[in-house]
Amino acid sequence: MESYLSVLLLLLVMCLAGVLGGVINYCLMPNEEKQNVWESIIIGVGASLMVPLFLNMISSNLLDVIRGTQTVPGDTSKLLVFFGFCLVAGISSRAFIRTLSDRVLNEAKEAKQEARKADEKVNEIKAEIETTVSPALANLELFQEATSHVERGKFFMDQNKYEIAREHFDKALSIYPDHKLALVNKAVCLKRMGDVEGALAIINDVLRRYPTFEKALYNRACYKALLGHSTEDVLADLRQAFTLFEVLRTLAVEDPDLERLRINPEFVRLTTPDSQV
Numbered sequence: 132m133e134s135y136l137s138v139l140l141l142l143l144v145m146c147l148a149g150v151l152g153g154v155i156n157y158c159l160m161p162n163e164e165k166q167n168v169w170e171s172i173i174i175g176v177g178a179s180l181m182v183p184l185f186l187n188m189i190s191s192n193l194l195d196v197i198r199g200t201q202t203v204p205g206d207t208s209k210l211l212v213f214f215g216f217c218l219v220a221g222i223s224s225r226a227f228i229r230t231l232s233d234r235v236l237n238e239a240k241e242a243k244q245e246a247r248k249a250d251e252k253v254n255e256i257k258a259e260i261e262t263t264v265s266p267a268l269a270n271l272e273l274f275q276e277a278t279s280h281v282e283r284g285k286f287f288m289d290q291n292k293y294e295i296a297r298e299h300f301d302k303a304l305s306i307y308p309d310h311k312l313a314l315v316n317k318a319v320c321l322k323r324m325g326d327v328e329g330a331l332a333i334i335n336d337v338l339r340r341y342p343t344f345e346k347a348l349y350n351r352a353c354y355k356a357l358l359g360h361s362t363e364d365v366l367a368d369l370r371q372a373f374t375l376f377e378v379l380r381t382l383a384v385e386d387p388d389l390e391r392l393r394i395n396p397e398f399v400r401l402t403t404p405d406s407q408v
Contacts, residue, residue: 137198137205141183144210145217149179152221159222175221178228182217185231185378189346190319192289203291215385223381230377277307285316293324311341318350327357345375353388365389366397373401 153175157168186193193213199205220227249271284299300317303310314337322330331354337347352368372379383389384402392398 140210141194141197141213144214145179145182146176148214148217149176149221149224151175152179152218153224155218155222156224171224174224174228178220178224179217181228181231182213182220184235185220185381186216188231188234189379189382190285190316191382195289212385216381219381219384227378227381234376234378273307274310277303277310277313280306281310281313281316284313284320288316288320288323293320296320297324309340311337311344311347315344315347315350318354322350322354322357327354330354331358343371343375345372345379348372348375349379349382353386356389356391362392362395362398365392366395366401369398369401 150172153172154168156175157165157171160171183194193209193216196206197209197213253271280299280303284296284303286296287293287299288296297317297320300313300320303313304317307313314333318330318333318337321327321333331351334347334351334354337344338351341347348368349372352365352372355368356365369379369383373383380402383398389398
């Protein structure tokens with residue numbers, strides 16, 4: 132029953148924020164572009180209802196923190212943060228929906244292409260060598276096994292069981308050392324355990340291998356901010372991350388890791404919807 136009520140409360144928050152965001156979006160439009168306030172409201176609510184999908188894509192545990200677990204009570208004060216996310220989504224509704232939709236479709240397309248390539252590779256190997264397990268197939272199996280440990284680690288991390296989560300991330304990396312999601316999630320786990328320097332070291336290693344991995348760039352900016360690195364150093368990573376994935380602007384607005392940048396004019400400009408990086 133409590134779970135049902137919490138879902139209803141979150142839906143109410145999303146709808147209210149979407150309506151308010153849609154009205155603000157309508158008011159901010161140039162007069163020549165204003166047509167129908169109800170259209171802006173409907174689009175604003177639609178964008179607000181997509182916020183849980185966005186939070187899931189960036190591995191945020193905000194909704195779990197609000198709802199709580201069997202051992203940890205929910206933090207209803209975080210509803211204000213969630214409302215802020217939804218409000219920003221409503222205000223920038225058209226850009227938010229377009230960017231998030233493109234991202235989801237691109238990831239689905241990439242996953243389908245990767246799956247097809249993997250199937251083609253396996254079929255080629257089977258045709259050439261019937262009795263020998265090929266290195267490529269063995270590598271794929273190792274990757275899948277490592278990924279299963281990453282998913283378990285994320286589950287335990289969401290339950291605030293960080294030691295167990297780290298063990299699974301380490302296990303994944305022992306099986307497949309170049310698994311970038313295992314590396315990024317281990318860094319997140321270390322940061323939540325208080326080892327921000329260790330988290331930054333891992334992210335630096337990830338970016339040496341994958342210099343355009345937007346999640347790693349964004350996380351590095353957060354870790355640098357927490358460790359007191361120069362503001363320009365933090366903003367440089369944020370600019371690159373926003374260029375690669377526009378929706379990260381919305382996350383940055385309410386991210387507590389970036390609290391000290393809130394009043395910085397350049398940070399405000401970068402996190403303003405539709406701004407040019």
